[in-house]
Amino acid sequence: MKLNSFNSDESRWEAVCNNNPDADGVFYYAVITTGIYCRPSCRSKLPSRENVHYFTSCNEAESAGYRPCKRCTPATISKQENTVLKIIQACRIMERSEASIKLADLAAAVNLSSYHFHRLFKKIVGITPKQYATKQQSRKFQANLKSRTSVTEAIYASGFGSSGSAYDKNRDQLAMVPKAYQEGGEGISIRYGIAECFLGWVIVAATERGICGVEFGDDPGTLPGQIQATFPKATLVKGGVAFETMITAVVNYIQSPGERFELPLDIQGTVFQQQVWKILKQLAPGETISYTEVANRLGKPKAARAVASACGANKLAVLVPCHRVVAKNGAIGGYRWGKDRKKQLLDSERDQGDGS
Ligand SMILES: [Zn+2]
Known part of the structure; x- marks a missing residue:
């Protein structure tokens, strides 16, 4: 083996x-x-x-x-969590594929034997790869929710809930309008984990829909409070071992944001904020844009200030790269988690862009 x-x-x-x-x-x-x-x-x-x-x-x-x-x-990651990542990877392959994939090919793609792959998949996702593929093809997976629901299911089942029943339960919740968020997260349970990265401490928080908060701080003890301030009525629960997988993915992304971030996000914001964030997500690592230019691209040239507040309202540090928006004169501009961090992030991204 x-x-x-x-x-x-x-x-x-x-x-x-x-x-x-x-x-x-x-x-x-x-x-x-x-x-x-x-x-x-x-x-x-x-x-x-x-x-x-x-x-x-x-x-x-x-x-x-x-x-x-x-x-x-x-x-921050164990072998078992590595296995979870492999299973999530297999889920992604199935989601992307139009045709059905042979079990042996799927297993080979994630470097597991067919036997182990099947057994681990069932254990982690709660259903067999074939059942998963069938569900993928069903009409219920609407195109715009496709990647989000399916990966969430995989992660959810890998530790957020108990396999089979969680799968169906989660599905219903995903179809619901998240009214609870507008009410401060009432009735919502948010898991979180804290890790160290080159910008200090980082907290990653997630609902069962996806990652809902990424924040930096100098003191790990104050970080849960920052999440609670955003979702005052939600119940915060420390994530278990399986949550480490998610934290590792985020920390790795913060350190090398070149790759596409594969885990689902649970982004809450007004329509305008979401439009701003969408533009930011199209920027390459290290690339910057001015508040005015974002406003122009939105066809609202006078909305530079509103763009700045939308950046300030971002709760997903780096995943929604509001650090790539700078002042028109080239000055670094504000950052919710401190100007120094913003500068460090941009420097780090540019260094990697220079490539070695
Ligand atoms: Zn190393």
């Missing part, structure tokens, strides 16, 4: 050189000269081979005095 695939120095080094994501969770590598340990897939600079040590767990690496890398955050 997979666990035996990286059991020699040679195969491990090869995985590190290739940033092989299949090796993630199987082993970690630490670099003597930096004191940091990474997942094999980490995109950080390739160390000299003689400076590398291998460990099979984060605990081992940390007991040996190494600190987790801030880029690949090796301590």
Whole structure:
């Protein structure tokens, strides 16, 4: 099995050189000269081979005095969560495909044997891959909700609720108009998790529809309060282990926003705000736009101030990239989570854009 695939120095080094994501969770590598340990897939600079040590767990690496890398955050995801990600990936493949896909092909696409894939899929999603595919094809999946509902289901079933029943329950809720949000989140349960990233602490909050809040702060203790302020009547619950998958995805995205963000968002806002946010989401990482230009694109050239308040009302830091809007004269402009963070974010995005 997979666990035996990286059991020699040679195969491990090869995985590190290739940033092989299949090796993630199987082993970690630490670099003597930096004191940091990474997942094999980490995109950080390739160390000299003689400076590398291998460990099979984060605990081992940390007991040996190494600190987790801030880029690949090796301590925030377990093998099991890696499996969850694979299953979510399989869901996405099925959603995108017009024709039906053979089980063996699907399993191969996510590097699992057919047997394990089928078993894990059933366990995590609550239904078989075939049932999932059938549901995908049903008319109930309206085009505009397609990606959102299906991935939510996968994630929901992977830890937000209890498999089968959650699946149907979630589906009904997705069809409902989210009136509860307008009432401060009354009756809504919001899960959250906190992690460290290069901008300080970040909290990720999600309803069963998707991610509803991403906020930064200097003190992890105050972060749940920030979410509660947005949804004063919602019940905040600390997310379990499965929630780590979501946090990891967000932290990875904050650190390298080039890829498309695949998890569903639960965006609440007025029609105008949503129009503004939509324009922002079309910008490339590192690209900036002025408030006035956003207003122009909306065909409302006098609405620059309203654009600025729509940016200020954004609750999904980075996922809705309001940090890419700057003042007309090139000044950095305001940011809900501090100008310094906005500058750091843009610098980081531009660095990555320069490519290496
Ligand atoms: Zn790393």
